[in-house]
Amino acid sequence: MPDGGRSAELGWPELRRIPHPPYRIPVLGDILGASQRTPLLSTMKYAGLGPIFRCKVFRKEFVFVWGAELAADIADETRFGKHIGLGIASLRAVGGDALFTAYDHEPNWRLAHDVLTPGFSREAMAVYHPMMLDATDRLTAHWDRELAAGGPVDVLGDMTKLTLEIIARTGFGHDFGLFELDRPHPFVTAMIGTLTYAQYLNSTPFPGLAKGAARRNEADIAYLNRTVDDIVRARRDAGGGNGDLLDRMLDTPHPETGERLSAENVRRQILTFLAAGYDTTSGTLSFALHYLSANPEIAARAREEVDRVWGDTAVPAYDQVAKLRYVRKVVDETLRLWPTAPVLMREARQDTALCGEHPMRRGAWALLLTPLLHRDPGVWGADAERFDPGRFDAAAVRARPAHTYKPFGTGARACIARQFALHEAMLVLGLLLRRYELRPDPGYRLSVAERMTLIPEGLRIRLDRRQTPPVPTRTTVPDEDMPESRCPVHPTDG
Numbered sequence: 001m002p003d004g005g006r007s008a009e010l011g012w013p014e015l016r017r018i019p020h021p022p023y024r025i026p027v028l029g030d031i032l033g034a035s036q037r038t039p040l041l042s043t044m045k046y047a048g049l050g051p052i053f054r055c056k057v058f059r060k061e062f063v064f065v066w067g068a069e070l071a072a073d074i075a076d077e078t079r080f081g082k083h084i085g086l087g088i089a090s091l092r093a094v095g096g097d098a099l100f101t102a103y104d105h106e107p108n109w110r111l112a113h114d115v116l117t118p119g120f121s122r123e124a125m126a127v128y129h130p131m132m133l134d135a136t137d138r139l140t141a142h143w144d145r146e147l148a149a150g151g152p153v154d155v156l157g158d159m160t161k162l163t164l165e166i167i168a169r170t171g172f173g174h175d176f177g178l179f180e181l182d183r184p185h186p187f188v189t190a191m192i193g194t195l196t197y198a199q200y201l202n203s204t205p206f207p208g209l210a211k212g213a214a215r216r217n218e219a220d221i222a223y224l225n226r227t228v229d230d231i232v233r234a235r236r237d238a239g240g241g242n243g244d245l246l247d248r249m250l251d252t253p254h255p256e257t258g259e260r261l262s263a264e265n266v267r268r269q270i271l272t273f274l275a276a277g278y279d280t281t282s283g284t285l286s287f288a289l290h291y292l293s294a295n296p297e298i299a300a301r302a303r304e305e306v307d308r309v310w311g312d313t314a315v316p317a318y319d320q321v322a323k324l325r326y327v328r329k330v331v332d333e334t335l336r337l338w339p340t341a342p343v344l345m346r347e348a349r350q351d352t353a354l355c356g357e358h359p360m361r362r363g364a365w366a367l368l369l370t371p372l373l374h375r376d377p378g379v380w381g382a383d384a385e386r387f388d389p390g391r392f393d394a395a396a397v398r399a400r401p402a403h404t405y406k407p408f409g410t411g412a413r414a415c416i417a418r419q420f421a422l423h424e425a426m427l428v429l430g431l432l433l434r435r436y437e438l439r440p441d442p443g444y445r446l447s448v449a450e451r452m453t454l455i456p457e458g459l460r461i462r463l464d465r466r467q468t469p470p471v472p473t474r475t476t477v478p479d480e481d482m483p484e485s486r487c488p489v490h491p492t493d494g
């Protein structure tokens with residue numbers, strides 16, 4: 001059975017043939033070049049070793065693959081599946097056998113997958129659309145105030161609030177009121193705390209030593225569980241909601257077996273969706289806003305499309321979002337350079353040989369580094385570092401080999417919410433481009449950090465309100481009408 005931290009020496013009989021960085025130190029391994037802050041990104045510098053390489057951290061050896069050919073082979077679902085290891089294994093304390101952290105063989109994965117997939121159908125998405133609009137109104141009201149105050153906006157902080165509001169409203173009918181709080185919501189603090197702790201467990205050989213951090217993590221998990229239990233109780237007391245994911249989790253039987261998710265599993269699914277649903281999308285939106293502010297000609301083209309497609313409709317309809325073809329390419333290109341979930345862990349289902357060359361025993365595993373796969377010069381050209389949405393023109397996409405672009409994962413365990421995330425990102429970018437001119441903040445240089453996902457740390461940009469064409473307004477709430485907190489479960493939290 002899979003074990004999260006197993007060293008590659010056990011599963012790769014010809015490991016010696018795979019190159020590793022020079023200057024390996026006995027016992028410590030390759031830690032000289034490793035960074036605790038960006039453990040995955042710091043391995044990208046070893047791309048020069050070739051499309052497959054290995055790194056040793058203390059006693060454990062890890063195999064990394066990134067070349068297009070190897071990526072295509074390891075995506076073969078008949079021979080490989082998802083590996084639950086490192087950060088994902090650490091998250092099992094929160095997620096258990098819920099979708100993201102389940103082992104392939106756990107029955108609750110199939111049950112939840114079948115019950116929840118229709119929660120991302122076109123019909124379901126059309127119900128979420130007005131909730132996404134409503135949450136984005138909160139953001140623009142906040143940005144209008146920031147703009148009036150004359151400063152840059154805290155892009156990552158505000159996108160984090162926005163995407164958490166969106167997943168909480170669309171998934172569970174919950175309103176955290178994050179834009180109306182003047183300090184971090186304890187739920188966000190606890191969530192970031194557990195993700196950071198899981199990341200820390202990834203990169204430390206002696207997790208047992210950080211007793212204080214372990215205690216804080218337990219307290220964070222207890223707080224997250226209490227919040228979710230309150231949400232479920234409120235829903236049950238209300239006798240149901242509007243057909244969102246929570247209703248589906250509580251009431252929908254499996255279409256064939258009639259089985260339902262247990263109360264414990266529902267709690268884990270809610271936390272999973274909250275965790276998986278906000279950081280990935282907030283990072284994506286933030287990176288996209290960085291590139292749009294740094295590339296005025298790309299922003300102008302995207303804005304022209306929004307004006308043309310949405311015209312003077314005050315509120316874009318659900319169907320008008322997918323028509324933003326160029327904005328979609330901006331999102332695709334953003335996820336090429338910075339796939340916010342940057343690693344896919346793949347495990348051999350049987351004894352096999354990767355690309356026919358590297359024997360692997362059943363259970364052996366490797367990390368597929370998508371930021372490197374998405375920069376493979378053989379696929380993306382010598383200028384792969386350049387931000388160019390034209391790479392996603394239909395002809396260019398058709399010309400590329402399969403399995404060279406994997407921001408949403410691969411196979412049965414790929415992102416269940418891909419359409420949700422794309423709709424959300426395109427809608428939000430469309431609304432922001434329509435309302436504001438975006439300018440880079442002169443003092444800011446892109447700095448990418450990892451907190452399980454990739455984030456543009458400290459990203460700020462400057463805004464100007466657009467004058468022409470007049471931007472239709474929606475239900476912007478005036479300052480004095482802002483409630484203290486709109487969180488119905490924790491009205492005084494914060």
Ligand code: HEM
Binds near residue numbers: 416
């Ligand atoms: C741009 C935004 C997003 C990106 C880049 C992204 C990326 C990914 C990736 C790469 C995986 C596969 C991970 C693996 O193989 O270990 C995944 C799985 C998953 N994602 Fe997303 N995701 C995004 C948004 C979302 C949202 C908004 C939600 C929830 C509403 C969500 C929920 C999930 C879940 C539940 C899984 C596990 C699926 C399974 O194993 O059955 N994701 N995502």
